[in-house]
Amino acid sequence: MIVGFIGFGEVSSVLSNILSKNGIRTVTVVKGRSNKTQELAVKSDVQILDSYETLIKGSDIVISANSPANALKVAEKYADLMEDNIYIDLNNISPDTTIKIADLFEKDHPVIEEESKHSIFSNTDEPDLRNPFVDGAIIGKVSSEPSLILFSGSKAEDLAILNNYGLNVIIVSKIPGDVSTLKTLRSLYTKGVSAVLMETFEVAKSLDLESQLFEILSMTEGEDFELKARSRINNSYKNYRRKAEEMDEILNFLINVFPNKNFIMTKASSQKFHLVKK
Numbered sequence: 001m002i003v004g005f006i007g008f009g010e011v012s013s014v015l016s017n018i019l020s021k022n023g024i025r026t027v028t029v030v031k032g033r034s035n036k037t038q039e040l041a042v043k044s045d046v047q048i049l050d051s052y053e054t055l056i057k058g059s060d061i062v063i064s065a066n067s068p069a070n071a072l073k074v075a076e077k078y079a080d081l082m083e084d085n086i087y088i089d090l091n092n093i094s095p096d097t098t099i100k101i102a103d104l105f106e107k108d109h110p111v112i113e114e115e116s117k118h119s120i121f122s123n124t125d126e127p128d129l130r131n132p133f134v135d136g137a138i139i140g141k142v143s144s145e146p147s148l149i150l151f152s153g154s155k156a157e158d159l160a161i162l163n164n165y166g167l168n169v170i171i172v173s174k175i176p177g178d179v180s181t182l183k184t185l186r187s188l189y190t191k192g193v194s195a196v197l198m199e200t201f202e203v204a205k206s207l208d209l210e211s212q213l214f215e216i217l218s219m220t221e222g223e224d225f226e227l228k229a230r231s232r233i234n235n236s237y238k239n240y241r242r243k244a245e246e247m248d249e250i251l252n253f254l255i256n257v258f259p260n261k262n263f264i265m266t267k268a269s270s271q272k273f274h275l276v277k278k
Helices: 010-021 035-043 052-058 071-081 095-105 156-165 178-206 210-221 225-238 240-257 264-275
Strands: 002-006 025-029 047-049 061-064 086-089 133-139 148-152 168-173
Touching (some): 010 035, 071 086, 086 156, 095 133, 095 178, 095 240, 133 156, 156 168, 240 264
Parallel strands (some): 002 025, 025 047, 086 133
16 A cells, blocks of 8 residues: 655654554655755655656555645645545645535545445455545644544545554544544634643743742642643744644634634634734
């Protein structure tokens, strides 16, 4: 089996290394990408190809791990090249964007009955007409250890086999958008907490009370609170651009679904991440 990565940042690097160590061939393209991306690919267990067309046509699974802002553009560019393989979007995009991407891959044919093809490894010559798009989300911090990955989509069940190759996969449903909705709600919570932590400790630091505040909060939040809080704060500053984009996606989704509600906390969290740029 071959897994191809469109975009090769931290997520792709970690997943590629895990899969490679467990017997899966992984490929990517770095032509025209930043020096940082090229260096990361060279250090990883991934084969570098010359073109994305070669990558897509030769991969059983294609993983898009770019940025929320580029997810739709990437899918629009390569959707027509997909055949019987699977396209996974692992970007932190809204359910609305997820459905737009899923529609790009929809075939104008009746779907084959489920019994006709159970796996991407089927040897049948009959084409698989199920929508090849799978909605994916990594839950928790990406690290060298296999993080939990959620999948939904008509071909999502085929991806359960990745549990045999070092990943920790859970199939949520056959409906694209279910995972991105869960991911959006989770991000709404986690990024809101991060924004509050950032602002709280910016004030504490300016008053030279940072260590005392950590000590006081640890009494009620647990002994490991300072370690986890510092990790969350540092990650927020390091990845503020991506988090700002993700908050924009979340706000657009919430406003579209609930136009009469005023999402005060979400708007404030979004503004906090955008202000880090200034």
